[in-house]
Amino acid sequence: MKNTLDRRSFIKLSISASGALVAGLYFQSCNEIKTPAVEHVFSPLIKIDTDGWVTLVAKNPEIGQGIKTALPMILAEELGANWEKVRVVQADYDTAYADQWAGGSYAIILNWDEMRKAGAAVRQVLIEAASKKMNVPVSELSAKNSRVEHTSSNSSLAFEELIEEASKVQLPDEVEFKSIDSFEIVGKSIPQVDLEKLVRGETKFSLDTELPGMVYATVVKNPVFEGGVSSWDDTETRNINGVLDVIELDNKEYGGRLVDANSPNFVNGVGVIATSTWAALKGAEKLKVQWDNSATRRESQKEILERFQNQFRKTTIERKDGNIENARRRAADYVEAVYEVPYLAHVTMEPMNCTVDFRQDRCEVWAPTQNPEALQNGLIKLFGLQAEQIKIHMPRIGGGFGRRYYVDYAMDAAVLSKKMGKPVKLTWTREEDIKHDWYRSASMQQIAASLDVEGNVTGWRYVVANASRKTSLGREGNPAGTEIDEYDFPAGFVSNLQLEYGHVLSDVPLGQWRAVAQSANAFPVHSFLDELAAKYNMDPIDYFLRFLGPARMVPIVGDYELDLARLIEVINQVRALSNWDSPLPAGQGRGFAANKYSGTYIAEVVTVEMTGSEKVKILRVDAVVDCGIVVNRSGAKAQVEGGIIEGLCAALYGEITIKDGVAMQSNFHDYQWMRMGDAPPVNIEFVENKMPPRGLGEPPLPPAAPALANAIFAASGKRLRKLPLLKQL
């Protein structure tokens, strides 16, 4: 297969000062610079070192999704590198790399071809160099284990022996990918690159950043959403040993809260600077702040949810197929149900933090960010900096889940460092983290189905009503497609279908949370299908398969299709894996849900027991996944395990409640997270095929909540339409 080096045609080769062959990228904005001799216009991706090692740059932020291992694996595969002698280094933020963010399960999708092209281009250069040195045709050479081999003469040259010759070779305009059947690294189970350092406690996360002359900070924020600071008394704070300063953080001084819709500004509050984290934390505790809540809405949960439900009557139509009214008139039966889904916090294990060294003419940042571009944009807008004055480092991140798509905490740190004229390491407490999150929106949802005498769905009306992250805090975004989408299941499967959105404005800060809208919407949709199965006394999987119909390409929107054969395959396989058709003892039950998300097909079965001392005990989860080619089997399994555990955990316990404009939860005692004893074993199988690899960070999460609720119904006959489930039992 020939692949043109289009977007990456600016890959260039050079020899570094240390004698290594470096393949890297130009800054797109520096196209006029023709010679890649200057370090700062050249961003390395592959380095053939003189010591027999290959250095590969991991360009995306590592939040635990394994991308620091997966992308270099793809590079190494096409390059023909020996993985045992590959060093992986984390990139800083650098626009030359493109798509340097973590979100939407996109990293593999967006980078699969790009990493292959870069690896293949350098492989071809090395082969051409070897052809010259060995005096044999290129067609007789191949790259393997960091050597170019000439099989018929049983001779080979190591990559490092080819550096000088390779530097004279022109990069090809076209590259040929290896055949998938010949893969030796991709598809294997490769331990993640930082593994030994992690278990030795040596990995430096952002919060572990230490700089000479650094001071420590924490913040006290107005707990009321969008409130301000009126005045404060810091007498006791300044009496604390080590406290250096108390500094107001007023976002009005920096363009207001909505300086940028994609990188909203920091929350108003007060920063405490000290010679140690502990002194800053103690100082913060002693601070007496008068908050200004005159301009806040002081919303409360009950009233918000009522407004959501009232909006069922004032919706916009996001998708309309056929005529649901006609379907209802002709229906043998009509069923409707209302579901409620709560706000959720992210609670990344590493709390929000950022280290900034802000000097007159430059700003250097060490941040746990999924979105360095938004961070850079924020600094440009808040401080009038130029992009060239900003350097963003991306240390390993202690969890993301969407929270670190927003950069408010980094803006805190930048303001404090600028005011102090020193490097500042800012640490948020867990309490600030939970009270000032960008929450997954709560929602009220309604589904109504028209049915024929056999229980076939002839009409489907689905309404989601909530506040949207696109418009929260007065952002002037368009909520269409964010909370319910024209692509959403079961669009394409029911000829009379209407998807509607009831939009409500609110001051609760909302943001991305793993699987975004589907983290909420899969629960009503797949619970409702289970309700219909029960109503018509059908096995839930049989009912779902009948609902889907025969294997075919199902057009959803435009060219976007769902390959039903792949969905049916994962369902059939999970049926077998979970022993779905074998009887269970009384008090136990199995629940099922399946979806396509980010190009990945996944079916899950949850088995529960409801007769023991616990209200519900999850005995096991079975999952079958078709994500196309599995890049790293260990990392891919980890994503499925983690996505399912998170989905179950949120379904059982997850809930942020809001009263008078304040999130009522504050730490892990009142925002419960799943612990060892509650976590079920998860059995995972991948469907083996050669389709291009798709996302895995989010797809496993949405089916977990409905599969659990359906299992609870199967075990107990209790139909739960409201999350979190434990509160309903």
Place this chain on the structure above:
Amino acid sequence: MPSYTLTINNDQKVVEVDSDTPLLWVLRDELALTGTKFGCGKALCGACTVHFNGKAIRACTLAVSSAVGGEITTIEGLSGDALHPVQKAWIELDVPQCGYCQSGQIMTAAELLSTNPNPSDREIDQAMAGNICRCGTYGRIRSAIKLAAEKLKSE
């Protein structure tokens, strides 16, 4: 500020900090032992777990003044060049995702196996209940504890 002499990873360390400073911040800010993590500050999540006289404790709620005279072991001191069997098992099963909680998980698991070389699932549940893994690596942690138990038997 008062001065305290602590025994950390078999080494004597003298620090000058306020008496109420939690051991966590002494380790991290004063001694650059950043393998011990801050997660909640209230002994709710276990990210800061260290050994104090062989027992797994939460460093975020142990004041430095109470830590004097005890033997403190952090993740950095759990093993020498050769890894502890728990760390080896963690590597074999590629346990971490984000990795932030794993120092604490490993320290708790190591203490469990030091007192109970053959823990049942229920005993693992109880011992590990104080350590949250936000990424959901519990299945691999459980398998790794069992694998480490096997390794300890053969050592």
